[in-house]
Amino acid sequence: MQEIEVKYRLYDLCGLERALADRGLVLSAPIFQDDQAYAHPDWAYGQSKIGVPFARLRTQGDRHLFTVKTPLANELACLEHESEVADRNQMHQAIIQMGFRPTVRIVKTRRTAQVAGMALCVDEVEHAGLFLEIEKVLDADESGTAAQERLNAFACSLGVELERTTDTYDSLVRAALAPA
Known part of the structure; x- marks a missing residue:
């Protein structure tokens, strides 16, 4: 399966909550991740991520999730x-033994809502700020870029101030922590 995302720096949380409420949507209680x-x-920041597998180990409550993502x-x-x-x-030890190396720790508080097959995530990311992320799962043969344009159209329809970013949270946190 493909996970397709669009991500935005969020400047008006109250405005977003009002826009979602107007559509009958309410964000969940915060979840710590x-x-x-x-x-x-063989990969380093600054190089393309396309076609390179990346791993993530997430703890959410008492659950631990291992994820591998390969950007397409x-x-x-x-x-x-x-x-x-x-x-x-x-x-963690198994991932290291497989040859991966730890890069960045991403700590965030997430609130979610679901609508029309999309997951709306409001993330407060330590060191990086407040973001709206919209996710959708597609079959492997569907166009991710076409889906991203549909997700972007939905985000724009909310009528709140958003700044789209194509960076992943690991890149945003790394940039925020880099010495000036």
């Missing part, structure tokens, strides 16, 4: 495989 990102040892058309249109794991530390 602690993500460790991993990269292939762009960094936010990825082939994705995900599975729950029992022991975060053991999975």
Whole structure:
């Protein structure tokens, strides 16, 4: 399956909440997510991510999820495989043994809503700020870029101030933490 995303820096949370309420949508209670990102040892920031597999280990409550994403058309249109794991530390060691290296820790609070097959995520990301992320799952043979344009049209229809970014959270956090 493909996970397709569009991401926006969010400047008016109250305005977004009003726009969602006008559509009968309410964001969930906040959920804390602690993500460790991993990269292939031959890849470095500044290089293209297209076609390169990346791993993530997420803890959310008492659940641990292991995810591998491979960007296809762009960094936010990825082939994705995900599975729950029992022991975060053991999975971390297994990822290292597979040759991946830890890159950035992404810590965020997420609130979600679902509409028309889309997941709307409002994320407060430590060091990076407040974002709206809209996600949709597609079959592997569907066009990710066409889906991103539909997701973008939905975001624009909300009528709130948003600034689209094509960066992933790991890149945004890394940039925020880089020495000036």
